[in-house]
Amino acid sequence: MSPPLLRRARDAGLDVAARHADAVDRDARFPTEAFAALKAAGLLGAMVPRDFGGEGATLADIAAVCHELAQHCPSTGMIYAMHQIQVACVVQHGQQSAWHRTLLERLAAEQLLLASATTEAGIGGDVRSSSCAVEASGGRFRLEKNASVISYGEAADGILVTARRTPDSPASDQVIVAVLKDDCRLEQTVGWDTLGMRGTCSMGYRLSAEAGIEQILPLPYADISARTMLPTTHILWASMWLGIATDAVGRARAFVRSEARRKPGATPPGALRLAEATTMLNQMRASIVGAVRQYEEALGDADRLTSMGFAVAMNTLKVGAAQTLVRIVEQALLVCGLNGYRNDSEYSVARHLRDAHSAPLMISNDRILGNTANLLLVHKDTMGLFG
Amino acid sequence: MRATAWTALGDETAEDVASMDTTIREILADSGWLAVDVAALSDGDDLYAAGLTSHGSVNLMLALEERFDIEFPEQLLRRRTFESIAAIREAVTGLRNGTAGA
Numbered sequence A: 001m002s003p004p005l006l007r008r009a010r011d012a013g014l015d016v017a018a019r020h021a022d023a024v025d026r027d028a029r030f031p032t033e034a035f036a037a038l039k040a041a042g043l044l045g046a047m048v049p050r051d052f053g054g055e056g057a058t059l060a061d062i063a064a065v066c067h068e069l070a071q072h073c074p075s076t077g078m079i080y081a082m083h084q085i086q087v088a089c090v091v092q093h094g095q096q097s098a099w100h101r102t103l104l105e106r107l108a109a110e111q112l113l114l115a116s117a118t119t120e121a122g123i124g125g126d127v128r129s130s131s132c133a134v135e136a137s138g139g140r141f142r143l144e145k146n147a148s149v150i151s152y153g154e155a156a157d158g159i160l161v162t163a164r165r166t167p168d169s170p171a172s173d174q175v176i177v178a179v180l181k182d183d184c185r186l187e188q189t190v191g192w193d194t195l196g197m198r199g200t201c202s203m204g205y206r207l208s209a210e211a212g213i214e215q216i217l218p219l220p221y222a223d224i225s226a227r228t229m230l231p232t233t234h235i236l237w238a239s240m241w242l243g244i245a246t247d248a249v250g251r252a253r254a255f256v257r258s259e260a261r262r263k264p265g266a267t268p269p270g271a272l273r274l275a276e277a278t279t280m281l282n283q284m285r286a287s288i289v290g291a292v293r294q295y296e297e298a299l300g301d302a303d304r305l306t307s308m309g310f311a312v313a314m315n316t317l318k319v320g321a322a323q324t325l326v327r328i329v330e331q332a333l334l335v336c337g338l339n340g341y342r343n344d345s346e347y348s349v350a351r352h353l354r355d356a357h358s359a360p361l362m363i364s365n366d367r368i369l370g371n372t373a374n375l376l377l378v379h380k381d382t383m384g385l386f387g
Numbered sequence B: 001m002r003a004t005a006w007t008a009l010g011d012e013t014a015e016d017v018a019s020m021d022t023t024i025r026e027i028l029a030d031s032g033w034l035a036v037d038v039a040a041l042s043d044g045d046d047l048y049a050a051g052l053t054s055h056g057s058v059n060l061m062l063a064l065e066e067r068f069d070i071e072f073p074e075q076l077l078r079r080r081t082f083e084s085i086a087a088i089r090e091a092v093t094g095l096r097n098g099t100a101g102a
């Protein structure tokens, strides 16, 4: 029997991802070594149910892995999170379709890597709208998407793509299709030379796919989004962001401790800020744990998962975690001072800060707040303290 | 504004149902939330496939609350409640009869 999931993640994170994290960031390259290690450890297909050859890992298990990996290499953590969001959609909504059952078996047996193409040129982060459409004829379909961001598109074995159901459908009537490498052509339109999250290689592409209509997930994307993609995205992103925050606070703590050792008896001035950062870190952790619990309680209950209260809970998790991450890393930087600002110091939080600033943009916090504000026109908070 | 024909709670007549349908259709037609002509939709047609968005459904709910003098409880604030004209009618009728969400 292989060691527990988190142990395997820690080994891959410490031994491999951490060693290459600087090069991945500097060269904005895919974390090849880390993903070879994750595949070898069977971590990519871990969420696939046992019936299909996986380990049946829960979302909580996967969230813990994201948190672990991001402490060593945030790009690795984010790619792992994005892959698992796609896997969750296939696990939750593909089991009644023969094609997707085979995909589940392949995800487990071959440890395939899945990417996502929701963002579209001209639409941006409004994931519930598409301009491109599936054009079906004779059991096959064609799809062209001007996908302005597809992380690790070139390294992926398959991509889940959103599109309008038919060329006549309104923008919000979407489906999601799984296309494999051989079904599609990616023509790069824009590069990925960014402030942070550089190893995610989130280039823009013109995606052209041709495949069988059985590859379209049967449920409308609106349901898949509300029931699975939205909650798993916000939970796994937040868990991965917590990993960045944890490592930044860890460095701040190490800095304060070394100061304290040098002048025993006097509490270093940064200790107070460290206490503040730790307070925020614990709040962030608690909000994730609470959201995971809410998700697990609602799992399998379509009405609860598509309720406004649930959407509000997941939206607020994302917005709160993204804001808190930036503030925590800023505090850590103030604690460490110039040593935190340097790229080459053991207390550096420079990469953490660059990576953290992607969080509020990744599906813009303002967009999510706007969406939540709309729901609050009718939503009533009827929750007790424990749900 | 409260439609007087419905103030007597309890068994809706066929006429009441038809009149409620007309009102729901009027709200949908006036709103511009759908991408298709409301007249072309049958009672059971999927409103989300017709272009209703999450944003649109919130506004639809507010308009229904105002027009029928009702308030949607939290357990009805979910996708299925607004998926078709028939589903909306059922929810509104239930709220007016005090049997909603049962």
Ligand SMILES: Cc1cc2nc3c(=O)[nH]c(=O)nc-3n(C[C@H](O)[C@H](O)[C@H](O)COP(=O)(O)OP(=O)(O)OC[C@H]3O[C@@H](n4cnc5c(N)ncnc54)[C@H](O)[C@@H]3O)c2cc1C
Residues within 6 Å of the ligand: A082, A115, A116, A117, A118, A119, A120, A123, A124, A125, A126, A149, A150, A151, A152, A197, A200, A202, A358, A361, A362, A363, A364, A365, A366, A367, A368, A370
């Ligand atoms: C590291 C990273 C990896 C990513 N990977 C992928 C991927 O693999 N696949 C994928 O599909 N996408 C991916 N994305 C894209 C992401 O999901 C969002 O779509 C994207 O970040 C939004 O881009 P935008 O800011 O240009 O667009 P917009 O969402 O259009 O936002 C632009 C600006 O307009 C404002 N704005 C727009 N609309 C509103 C509104 N309604 N209310 C308030 N403000 C508004 C926003 O605040 C923002 O400042 C990735 C993004 C990042 C950062």
